[in-house]
Amino acid sequence: MREVAIVAAGMTRFGELWQTSLRDLFVDAATEALNAAGVDRLDAIFVGSMASGQFVGQEHIGPLCADHLGMAGVAAMRVESACASGGMALRAGFAEVASGLSDLVLVAGVEKMNDGADATAVLATAADQETEAYQGVTFPGLYAMIARAHMETYGTTEEELAAVAVKSHRHGALNPKAQFGRVVDLQSVMTSTLVADPLRLLHCSPVTDGAAAVLLCPLRDAKRFTDRPVKLIGSGVATGAMALADRADPAFLDAVQLSAERAYRMAAIGPGDVHVAEVHDCFSIAEICCIEALGLVERGHGRHAAPSGETALGGRVPVNTSGGLKAKGHPVGATGVAQVIEVFEQLRGEAGDRQVADARFGLTQNMGGSGASSVVHILERV
Amino acid sequence: MREVAIVAAGMTRFGELWQTSLRDLFVDAATEALNAAGVDRLDAIFVGSMASGQFVGQEHIGPLCADHLGMAGVAAMRVESACASGGMALRAGFAEVASGLSDLVLVAGVEKMNDGADATAVLATAADQETEAYQGVTFPGLYAMIARAHMETYGTTEEELAAVAVKSHRHGALNPKAQFGRVVDLQSVMTSTLVADPLRLLHCSPVTDGAAAVLLCPLRDAKRFTDRPVKLIGSGVATGAMALADRADPAFLDAVQLSAERAYRMAAIGPGDVHVAEVHDCFSIAEICCIEALGLVERGHGRHAAPSGETALGGRVPVNTSGGLKAKGHPVGATGVAQVIEVFEQLRGEAGDRQVADARFGLTQNMGGSGASSVVHILERV
Numbered sequence: 001m002r003e004v005a006i007v008a009a010g011m012t013r014f015g016e017l018w019q020t021s022l023r024d025l026f027v028d029a030a031t032e033a034l035n036a037a038g039v040d041r042l043d044a045i046f047v048g049s050m051a052s053g054q055f056v057g058q059e060h061i062g063p064l065c066a067d068h069l070g071m072a073g074v075a076a077m078r079v080e081s082a083c084a085s086g087g088m089a090l091r092a093g094f095a096e097v098a099s100g101l102s103d104l105v106l107v108a109g110v111e112k113m114n115d116g117a118d119a120t121a122v123l124a125t126a127a128d129q130e131t132e133a134y135q136g137v138t139f140p141g142l143y144a145m146i147a148r149a150h151m152e153t154y155g156t157t158e159e160e161l162a163a164v165a166v167k168s169h170r171h172g173a174l175n176p177k178a179q180f181g182r183v184v185d186l187q188s189v190m191t192s193t194l195v196a197d198p199l200r201l202l203h204c205s206p207v208t209d210g211a212a213a214v215l216l217c218p219l220r221d222a223k224r225f226t227d228r229p230v231k232l233i234g235s236g237v238a239t240g241a242m243a244l245a246d247r248a249d250p251a252f253l254d255a256v257q258l259s260a261e262r263a264y265r266m267a268a269i270g271p272g273d274v275h276v277a278e279v280h281d282c283f284s285i286a287e288i289c290c291i292e293a294l295g296l297v298e299r300g301h302g303r304h305a306a307p308s309g310e311t312a313l314g315g316r317v318p319v320n321t322s323g324g325l326k327a328k329g330h331p332v333g334a335t336g337v338a339q340v341i342e343v344f345e346q347l348r349g350e351a352g353d354r355q356v357a358d359a360r361f362g363l364t365q366n367m368g369g370s371g372a373s374s375v376v377h378i379l380e381r382v
Numbered sequence: 383m384r385e386v387a388i389v390a391a392g393m394t395r396f397g398e399l400w401q402t403s404l405r406d407l408f409v410d411a412a413t414e415a416l417n418a419a420g421v422d423r424l425d426a427i428f429v430g431s432m433a434s435g436q437f438v439g440q441e442h443i444g445p446l447c448a449d450h451l452g453m454a455g456v457a458a459m460r461v462e463s464a465c466a467s468g469g470m471a472l473r474a475g476f477a478e479v480a481s482g483l484s485d486l487v488l489v490a491g492v493e494k495m496n497d498g499a500d501a502t503a504v505l506a507t508a509a510d511q512e513t514e515a516y517q518g519v520t521f522p523g524l525y526a527m528i529a530r531a532h533m534e535t536y537g538t539t540e541e542e543l544a545a546v547a548v549k550s551h552r553h554g555a556l557n558p559k560a561q562f563g564r565v566v567d568l569q570s571v572m573t574s575t576l577v578a579d580p581l582r583l584l585h586c587s588p589v590t591d592g593a594a595a596v597l598l599c600p601l602r603d604a605k606r607f608t609d610r611p612v613k614l615i616g617s618g619v620a621t622g623a624m625a626l627a628d629r630a631d632p633a634f635l636d637a638v639q640l641s642a643e644r645a646y647r648m649a650a651i652g653p654g655d656v657h658v659a660e661v662h663d664c665f666s667i668a669e670i671c672c673i674e675a676l677g678l679v680e681r682g683h684g685r686h687a688a689p690s691g692e693t694a695l696g697g698r699v700p701v702n703t704s705g706g707l708k709a710k711g712h713p714v715g716a717t718g719v720a721q722v723i724e725v726f727e728q729l730r731g732e733a734g735d736r737q738v739a740d741a742r743f744g745l746t747q748n749m750g751g752s753g754a755s756s757v758v759h760i761l762e763r764v
Contacts, residue, residue, distance in 0.1 A: 092461075
């Protein structure tokens with residue numbers, strides 16, 4: 001298996017991008033990455049998108065993206081796993097290069113959510129249609145149930161949930177590509193509109209348009225494209241029970257844990273070695289559950305991480321320095337790739353005001369639905 | 383790059399399967415494959431589906447399939463490229479095994495088209511939404527334009543189109559899993575209802591439910607699972623201009639040609655070495671164009687292949703012995719995998735009444751939209 005490097009990245013601003021279509025979002029992100037590497041050709045494109053068909057009436061975005069980029073002919077396909085589509089696209093692109101099938105692969109993610117569709121209804125199709133969505137539940141509802149279970153099991157409080165959002169916004173205010181550039185305080189979060197008890201508006205990631213792209217090649221070729229390649233040393237994918245009601249413990253994300261174990265094993269490191277992490281905070285409770293499942297904090301102790309500063313910039317293990325899904329935004333299929341870009345920049349010392357000093361190992365964790373799919377990647381500074 | 387084998391296969395009947403849901407279609411096909419191999423575990427599942435979200439309100443079918451199979455935990459993702467989803471899932475599964483990332487991978491395809499959605503409208507989302515679908519064109523319309531261009535360029539006649547359908551049905555009548563078990567004659571095809579001039583009802587593949595699955599492993603492990611493994615010796619993927627109006631020649635499928643060149647190069651064989659082929663006859667004209675682009679016949683001479691018997695069972699290069707998409711059925715995401723199963727069985731001598739004598743090299747070609755994406759695989763008897 002060949003060693004694989006990430007050598008360039010590009011992403012659009014994340015936000016309500018009313019002027020920009022799905023195909024243009026992709027081209028903007030892809031072009032930024034290709035220009036950074038100084039390349040004008042590719043062997044393959046893997047693009048993650050959860051629901052381009054439902055959102056903008058466009059399936060088959062693989063060839064659409066290749067063509068609109070001016071590269072009709074290049075191999076392309078779309079990969080999907082709900083909100084984990086971007087991370088799964090990276091896994092597929094990684095295998096394509098590691099196998100020797102391709103030498104220059106663009107992995108991208110794109111979602112155009114603001115174009116008239118009912119975002120909540122579309123997102124609900126990531127749940128079990130027959131036992132969950134058809135019955136009327138939506139994602140805020142599912143995560144509200146996860147939050148309630150976590151609160152009852154471990155004593156997690158609404159303030160502790162709010163502290164995650166406050167941290168996300170503090171980080172996001174330092175990220176020029178983030179959807180939200182403003183800081184919020186605990187009081188604002190705690191008094192924001194109730195969406196699905198106990199989750200309030202400011203506990204919930206927004207509806208966002210955006211695209212992100214990274215360029216992969218064999219490690220041995222990396223120096224052609226950049227002085228500071230980043231090595232992909234671990235990749236782990238796992239699934240869990242589709243429906244929340246079928247999970248052994250609704251307050252624990254077992255698929256996240258399993259995907260992390262597989263990635264740590266491949267990377268030959270453990271959670272204690274991780275210097276910076278981007279995790280899937282689709283809702284504040286999700287960050288708490290994810291850091292527990294990733295082993296970054298002890299199970300049941302995730303509630304203390306944000307209030308104590310452990311997971312803030314300057315803390316023991318900074319989590320979501322990008323602002324996370326909450327403040328950076330969550331264009332569903334693009335998120336997994338954007339997470340990789342944040343860690344890529346951190347490991348290259350290019351994260352500006354968000355820089356974690358001397359970051360050598362970084363981790364990304366991207367999740368689908370209420371935790372039915374999860375993909376973890378581990379990157380190392382070369 | 384490790385050598386990869388296909389060691390087992392399973393598929394549902396293709397047809398209007400009103401009693402069977404998407405998740406059950408998958409499990410039926412997957413179980414048949416797993417039982418044939420005698421395995422009850424997997425490393426990963428790659429499932430192709432064009433539009434599960436639009437058809438049955440269910441994205442995120444990777445974990446759904448793993449879970450419903452009783453294998454929650456197993457890595458899973460969905461791959462999409464419109465009607466080429468199944469073939470692309472095979473490419474992704476092939477890379478996963480070839481790279482060394484996994485040792486036992488199920489590649490499946492599934493589509494549940496009969497569940498209330500407007501199939502024609504959903505399928506149209508494989509075209510360019512903005513310049514094609516939004517303007518009102520549908521797939522019969524796009525392929526009618528391709529047919530008209532081919533007729534004007536090469537003199538292809540309606541009878542020659544009809545001969546393809548007659549051949550498909552003759553083969554399909556020998557396939558117990560085919561949607562249509564009846565033979566049709568030239569006259570019936572020529573007088574069937576006009577759908578989009580010059581394409582008539584019996585020139586068009588049907589709307590179908592179904593699932594198909596194959597099991598992949600490293601060649602060195604294959605004998606654990608079967609006495610007659612089949613080797614995956616070539617894989618080629620290509621895209622073309624998304625919109626038909628942007629193709630250099632609307633009567634020629636350039637993405638098909640490019641995907642074939644890439645596969646032939648990897649396999650180190652040429653079109654003249656192919657003993658049996660499954661090609662993407664979504665409409666009769668598509669078979670004619672595909673066999674030209676694959677180099678199985680000379681460009682412009684595709685019109686003669688069915689009437690002359692060249693591509694019939696017993697002919698020089700039997701094409702679509704399964705009955706093709708026309709007679710076997712076309713559950714969009716499943717088709718690419720079902721094509722592989724036909725060739726797999728042919729190379730193992732298990733094709734019964736459809737057996738091509740002494741088939742050593744087989745080819746599958748799976749296409750998306752009006753030819754914007756194409757994936758070719760070449761298999762060799764071990």
